[in-house]
Amino acid sequence: MTQTDPLYHLSPVWSHLTTFQPVRGEGIFLYDANGKRLMDFTSGIGVTNTGHAHPRVAAAVQAQVAKLIHGQINIVIAPSAIELSHLLNDITPPEIDCFFLSNSGAEATEGAVKLARHATKRPNVIVFQGSFHGRTAQTMAMTTSKTIYRAGFQPLPGGIFVTPFPYAYRLGMDEEGATDYALDQLHWLLKAQTAPEETAAIVIEPVLGEGGYVPAPDRFLRELRDLCREHGILLVFDEIQTGFGRTGKMFALEYSGVTPDILIMAKGLGSGVPISAVGASRALMEKWAIGAHGGTYGGNALAAAAGAATIRVLRDEKLPENAARQGDRLLDGLKSLQAEFPIIGDVRGRGLMVGAEFTRNGQPDKAAAKAVQQGCLERDLLLLTCGTYDNVIRWIPPLVVTPLQIDEAVQIFAEALGDVK
Numbered sequence: 092m093t094q095t096d097p098l099y100h101l102s103p104v105w106s107h108l109t110t111f112q113p114v115r116g117e118g119i120f121l122y123d124a125n126g127k128r129l130m131d132f133t134s135g136i137g138v139t140n141t142g143h144a145h146p147r148v149a150a151a152v153q154a155q156v157a158k159l160i161h162g163q164i165n166i167v168i169a170p171s172a173i174e175l176s177h178l179l180n181d182i183t184p185p186e187i188d189c190f191f192l193s194n195s196g197a198e199a200t201e202g203a204v205k206l207a208r209h210a211t212k213r214p215n216v217i218v219f220q221g222s223f224h225g226r227t228a229q230t231m232a233m234t235t236s237k238t239i240y241r242a243g244f245q246p247l248p249g250g251i252f253v254t255p256f257p258y259a260y261r262l263g264m265d266e267e268g269a270t271d272y273a274l275d276q277l278h279w280l281l282k283a284q285t286a287p288e289e290t291a292a293i294v295i296e297p298v299l300g301e302g303g304y305v306p307a308p309d310r311f312l313r314e315l316r317d318l319c320r321e322h323g324i325l326l327v328f329d330e331i332q333t334g335f336g337r338t339g340k341m342f343a344l345e346y347s348g349v350t351p352d353i354l355i356m357a358k359g360l361g362s363g364v365p366i367s368a369v370g371a372s373r374a375l376m377e378k379w380a381i382g383a384h385g386g387t388y389g390g391n392a393l394a395a396a397a398g399a400a401t402i403r404v405l406r407d408e409k410l411p412e413n414a415a416r417q418g419d420r421l422l423d424g425l426k427s428l429q430a431e432f433p434i435i436g437d438v439r440g441r442g443l444m445v446g447a448e449f450t451r452n453g454q455p456d457k458a459a460a461k462a463v464q465q466g467c468l469e470r471d472l473l474l475l476t477c478g479t480y481d482n483v484i485r486w487i488p489p490l491v492v493t494p495l496q497i498d499e500a501v502q503i504f505a506e507a508l509g510d511v512k
């Protein structure tokens with residue numbers, strides 16, 4: 092690339108699905124300066140749950156920015172941060188009543204691990220095969236979805252142990268079999284590599300995200316809850332991608348009824364303004380020595396105002412409920428296509444967090460997934476892939492999506508599939 096290229100001064104480390112340059116977004120659509128429109132079924136990687144530039148979120152951010160942008164929480168306390176903590180308290184299980192605010196998913200995950208280690212005085216953390224928790228040193232060590240996230244950066248911080256996720260389709264098992272297998276492997280790990288009394292936390296995404304859009308069976312999560320309680324291990328749910336209505340409930344934990352000890356949130360919380368949160372009981376948070384964790388921007392007035400407005404919109408417009416309805420419609424549409432196109436090996440998901448896995452002769456077929464993704468892009472539909480083999484197309488539209496828009500996207504997908512065979 093030459094220096095005259097407008098992208099020259101942006102780091103080439105970012106991969107780009109497109110070089111489309113939106114100047115405006117509305118609902119599920121992005122528009123460039125020439126008025127070209129893309130249908131966004133990525134939500135900026137699961138962020139714009141309320142739709143692009145939702146008028147109420149935009150108004151709240153505009154009102155806040157004109158009054159106070161930064162009220163640093165160690166020095167003063169922005170009223171919007173207090174308001175947000177109350178709203179988070181309203182939408183999370185009763186046991187989770189205290190919140191630490193920060194900026195990104197990785198930062199919140201690091202915070203959760205720091206809290207778990209500090210509170211238990213134990214060193215080790217268990218994560219699941221295929222997990223994605225971030226790109227900082229600590230969270231890279233916890234991320235096992237693809238080697239690209241770790242290659243060239245190892246050795247990474249120690250004390251992280253990896254156990255299989257109950258990924259039934261990949262394991263070639265039914266859900267019950269996969270649950271039993273994953274539990275057996277976890278018990279083995281606790282006997283062979285990290286004793287329970289050395290284990291501070293088990294961290295799980297209730298729907299595996301970057302690792303392939305695989306919901307963890309409810310029984311698996313309930314068994315994890317019991318096991319953690321028995322051994323004094325803290326159960327941590329990473330709901331960074333599954334939170335804020337994405338799966339058809341405000342949080343995915345509502346499906347299993349399991350309350351984790353620590354809940355990690357980000358993405359959908361700010362509708363695009365960077366913000367994340369660690370939730371736990373007040374008693375657990377009090378185990379953190381004052382000053383043991385912090386940050387310049389966490390709880391700043393602007394991001395907190397965006398978070399508060401987002402939660403109000405999600406609740407008032409019943410967006411988790413819409414996600415459940417449109418998710419069912421999407422699953423039905425994709426399952427009918429699966430019957431027609433055997434290259435789709437599996438369709439699964441919860442709410443508007445749906446994956447279609449491409450396989451040929453039982454093996455992951457990345458080329459087909461990428462070709463279909465490209466075919467959709469040529470028809471102005473943005474879709475992302477995921478999975479260790481990059482052979483899963485993931486569907487994460489904004490939760491304001493309508494039935495007609497779901498049907499249109501499925502129709503475009505069908506046309507792109509028809510070109511690939």
Ligand SMILES: Cc1ncc(COP(=O)(O)O)c(C=O)c1O
Binds near residue numbers: 198224226330
């Ligand atoms: C489940 C999960 N955890 C953590 C992260 C990291 O969040 P961030 O990119 O905001 O650091 C992501 C991002 O994709 C995620 O999906």
